[in-house]
């Protein structure tokens with residue numbers, strides 16, 4: 001019934017408890033999950049997870065926060081994207097939150113890495129999973145410059161303003177909401193979520209992080225994604241079943257799952 005569109009099941013907090021988590025998912029009717037890649041070093045394990053479980057899919061990409069890891073090229077990403085069960089490029093994007101002592105000019109490597117992912121997405125026709133933090137203007141500008149509107153994707157774990165949401169929607173992107181939507185201090189984000197059309201919304205855990213209330217601060221996992229759906233349903237004045245149905249249909253449409261299960265696995 002529910003889909004977790006973004007989780008990190010290869011991270012040690014979760015990978016050692018996989019069977020327990022899969023049982024919890026089944027109990028909570030979370031029947032599908034997208035396992036997100038954050039380094040090329042990790043890709044083989046992410047792909048193996050997706051290939052060994054019928055209801056898991058995966059992405060390929062290098063997270064903007066990861067430094068000192070193998071740098072992706074367009075060719076390498078395109079080649080890895082042909083792996084069975086890969087349905088997206090990412091997560092990629094810009095994160096200026098952890099600048100430290102550095103200036104924005106010194107973050108050119110991050111912008112270049114983002115462009116490489118977009119070019120690979122355009123070449124493969126796969127959607128892009130965008131991570132943006134404290135960098136919305138540059139993220140949108142680069143997406144426009146690189147023409148990503150033509151293949152689309154999702155702004156994952158959305159925490160930005162209405163303006164940014166509108167710009168992302170204009171580019172044809174989906175908006176994915178995480179457990180942050182349930183946090184006490186997220187009133188502004190709840191207002192944004194209320195206004196994003198249901199047919200452009202996804203839900204996710206971003207587990208092991210960001211457990212929704214009442215589990216905030218604990219280790220998150222995909223079985224908790226119904227709490228995000230419940231919050232979204234409440235904001236939109238809908239039944240939770242309707243939000244589950246719509247976000248699942250959006251997930252299938254964005255990641256072309258009908259095609260993926262027939263021709264790509």
Ligand SMILES: [Zn+2]
Nearest residue numbers: 091131156157
């Ligand atoms: Zn992210």
Ligand SMILES: [Zn+2]
Nearest residue numbers: 006036091206
């Ligand atoms: Zn993530």
